[in-house]
Amino acid sequence: MxxxxxxxxxxxxxxxxxxxxVVGFQDGLLxxxxxxxxxxxxANQELLRFLSDLLRxxxxxxxxxxxxxxxxxxxxISGLSQSEVLRLLExx
Numbered sequence: 001m002x003x004x005x006x007x008x009x010x011x012x013x014x015x016x017x018x019x020x021x022v023v024g025f026q027d028g029l030l031x032x033x034x035x036x037x038x039x040x041x042x043a044n045q046e047l048l049r050f051l052s053d054l055l056r057x058x059x060x061x062x063x064x065x066x067x068x069x070x071x072x073x074x075x076x077i078s079g080l081s082q083s084e085v086l087r088l089l090e091x092x
Contacts, residue, residue, distance in 0.1 A: 007078070
């Protein structure tokens with residue numbers, strides 16, 4: 001059964017990295033390195049694309065709810081349970 005509520009995770013994004021990479025969870029934040037620059041929303045778009053690939057869901061199931069211009073963001077995920085998200089992210 002697919003959950004109807006959105007799951008929210010706190011993400012700390014480091015733009016301008018060599019490659020997209022999940023560093024891991026630290027202090028309740030998912031640390032992610034993104035290769036795109038933080039200009040004109042490129043890093044945000046790349047973050048959503050990268051997470052959709054990792055979680056094997058459509059980008060339309062992801063949204064940045066808070067922190068669009070900050071390194072610390074709140075990302076809403078629909079269509080997956082918390083345990084599914086954690087399992088998929090821990091494989092990275």
